[in-house]
Amino acid sequence: MTTLLNSISDISPQPFVSDDNALSYRSSNEYGNRSGFSSIATGSSEGIVSGESTALSIYSDGELKEGFRVVALPLAYGDSITLSGTPVSTTYTFPSTPTPGVYEVVFSFSLVSFPETRSSFYVLDRDNEQVIGSVISGGDLRIAVLYQNTTLNTLEFRVFSSSGATSTLAAISEVRRVSA
Amino acid sequence: MADLTKKKLLSEYPVRPFITGDALITYRSSASDNEKIGRSVINAGTAEGIADGSDSALKMYSDSVLKDAVEEMAVDAIYGGSTLIESAIGGTSIAFASEPELGLYLVELTTPAGLGSLVFEITGRDTNQVIGATVIGSDLVNIVGVYDSSTTTMTISDVRSDGSTNAVVIGDLYRVGA
Numbered sequence: 001m002t003t004l005l006n007s008i009s010d011i012s013p014q015p016f017v018s019d020d021n022a023l024s025y026r027s028s029n030e031y032g033n034r035s036g037f038s039s040i041a042t043g044s045s046e047g048i049v050s051g052e053s054t055a056l057s058i059y060s061d062g063e064l065k066e067g068f069r070v071v072a073l074p075l076a077y078g079d080s081i082t083l084s085g086t087p088v089s090t091t092y093t094f095p096s097t098p099t100p101g102v103y104e105v106v107f108s109f110s111l112v113s114f115p116e117t118r119s120s121f122y123v124l125d126r127d128n129e130q131v132i133g134s135v136i137s138g139g140d141l142r143i144a145v146l147y148q149n150t151t152l153n154t155l156e157f158r159v160f161s162s163s164g165a166t167s168t169l170a171a172i173s174e175v176r177r178v179s180a
Numbered sequence: 181m182a183d184l185t186k187k188k189l190l191s192e193y194p195v196r197p198f199i200t201g202d203a204l205i206t207y208r209s210s211a212s213d214n215e216k217i218g219r220s221v222i223n224a225g226t227a228e229g230i231a232d233g234s235d236s237a238l239k240m241y242s243d244s245v246l247k248d249a250v251e252e253m254a255v256d257a258i259y260g261g262s263t264l265i266e267s268a269i270g271g272t273s274i275a276f277a278s279e280p281e282l283g284l285y286l287v288e289l290t291t292p293a294g295l296g297s298l299v300f301e302i303t304g305r306d307t308n309q310v311i312g313a314t315v316i317g318s319d320l321v322n323i324v325g326v327y328d329s330s331t332t333t334m335t336i337s338d339v340r341s342d343g344s345t346n347a348v349v350i351g352d353l354y355r356v357g358a
Contacts, residue, residue, distance in 0.1 A: 009209055009216055021195050023205040025219065035205075037190075038198035043243060051247030056198050056224055056240040064246070071247055072254035100259035124356055125262050126286055128297040131310045131322075141320060141341065143313040147296060162341035164318030179255045 016058060018042035045070060080104050080176035092172040094153040098123045101179025105132070105146060107157050110169040112137035114144065120178065121146050142167070198240070200224035227252055253358075260358040262286055269350040276332040279304075284356035289323070291349040292316060292338060299356075300325045300334065316340070323348065 024038040043057035048067025059067075080103075085094045092105070106118050112135060119132035127150050134143045141162040148155055155175065159167040200223060207216035225239035227248035265285075266274075274287070282304050286297035289312075298311040312323035320341040327334045338346040 009207070009213075013209070022198065022202075024198065024202040025205070026202060028201070035193075037193050037195040038202050038204075039195050040198045040240070043241075043246075047243035048246045048250075051244050053243040054245075056200065056222075056242055058240065059246075067246065068250050068254075071250040075251060075254045076258060099255075100261070101255050102259070122259060122284065122299060122356075124259065124284075124286065124297070124299070126297045126354065128286060128299055129295050129312050130299055131313055134310075143310075143320065143322065145313050160313050160315045160320050162320040164315055164320070164341075166315050179259065180251070 016040070043067075075180045076102060077178060078180045080178045083175050083177055085175055087172045087174070089171050090157045090168060092155040092157075092175050094155070094175070097150075097153055098177070099179070100124055101177065104176040104178055105155065105157070105172055106174040106176075107144070108171050108173060109142075109144070109159055109167070110171075111167065112142070119144075119146075121148075123148060124150075126150060144170070198222075200240075256358045258283060258357050262354040262356050265353045265355050267352045269353060271350060272336055272347050274334040274336075274350060274353055276334075279329075279332050281355065286354040286356060287311075287325075287334075287336065288351040288353075289336070289348050290351045291347075292321065292323075295323065297354065298323060298325075300327070302327060302334075305329055311336070 021037040021039050023035065025035050041053075041055045041057040043059035043063055045063045045066035047053055047057070048063070049070050083095055085092055100123050102120055103123050104118055104120050108117055114133050114135050116133070121130050121132060127148060129145050129147045131143060131145050134141060136142070143160050145158050145160065146155055147158060155172065157170050157172050159170050161167060201221070203219040203221045206218050206220040208218065209216075211218075223237065223239050225241040225245060227245050229235055229239075230245075230249035231252050280302050282302050285300050285302060287300065288297050289295055292314065295312050295314055300309050300311050301307070306329050307327045309325045310322055311325045314321050322339045324337045324339055325334055326337070336348050336350060338348050340346060
């Protein structure tokens with residue numbers, strides 16, 4: 001049997017789902033023509049990754065989390081691009097104040113080759129030192145570090161040896177920015 | 181002017197996408213009887229608003245705005261800026277009060293001096309990290325950080341090529357990320 005609704009509170013609310021249309025109005029409409037229905041798009045993680053749609057949408061936590069994850073990862077570890085800074089022997093001068101993030105350095109060391117001559121490092125907003133590799137040569141343990149000077153906007157490549165020496169026979173040939 | 185004399189089925193009303201400035205017909209169950217119909221405006225959120233993060237109003241967003249917001253914020257949130265957590269800590273260990281946020285940290289040592297900030301990473305698991313190196317006298321010095329997740333303590337040592345382990349003195353500690 002159908003019963004009349006006496007109060008709007010008799011209508012039980014339910015979670016909004018993608019087929020629902022919302023009763024809406026625009027205050028700018030002419031008198032008597034203010035009501036309509038608006039469809040509200042359901043956002044998806046694929047849509048966020050694409051980023052093309054400007055339609056206002058409703059998202060679930062799951063879609064937002066997955067969308068953010070897929071967008072964020074390539075930003076932190078994307079395709080690297082070479083910077084136009086100036087390498088002079090052990091010191092590289094950034095073309096401008098570098099944006100914090102993940103970078104790569106390509107280096108060489110004339111006494112002995114490291115297993116790899118490319119290493120990742122972080123650019124941060126304070127002067128810092130980061131160990132990027134170690135190798136044994138001529139009976140010595142050699143450890144390579146990068147020193148970022150935030151005042152001079154430089155990156156210095158240093159190789160310390162267990163013989164107590166700090167080698168200058170090293171060079172930075174290229175710096176690449178990984179994070180977008 | 182709209183014809184108000186003819187009753188329509190709901191399905192006869194045209195539907196168009198929700199756009200900013202639309203007000204929704206709503207009611208609040210906590211309102212008193214006969215006062216339950218209202219209109220709620222839902223504003224469109226922006227990437228700038230998300231980056232600012234100070235507004236608590238419920239909003240709707242588009243794919244485009246959300247992607248822009250993540251692109252503007254993600255790398256900066258992990259690597260941008262540094263915040264002083266504690267200064268002149270002293271001793272050889274950093275005892276975090278509770279499980280620290282995962283991510284990058286910078287620590288400065290008073291002893292040995294001259295190394296600049298050293299980077300270590302909290303991953304939530306026990307880790308051993310070589311966080312710095314230098315030469316002192318005729319010895320190669322490795323600065324090693326060991327994080328114990330059960331005690332949330334980072335202990336830092338100065339390990340030298342002469343076979344000795346020497347005490348460091350910890351200075352300031354920074355959290356990396358905006």
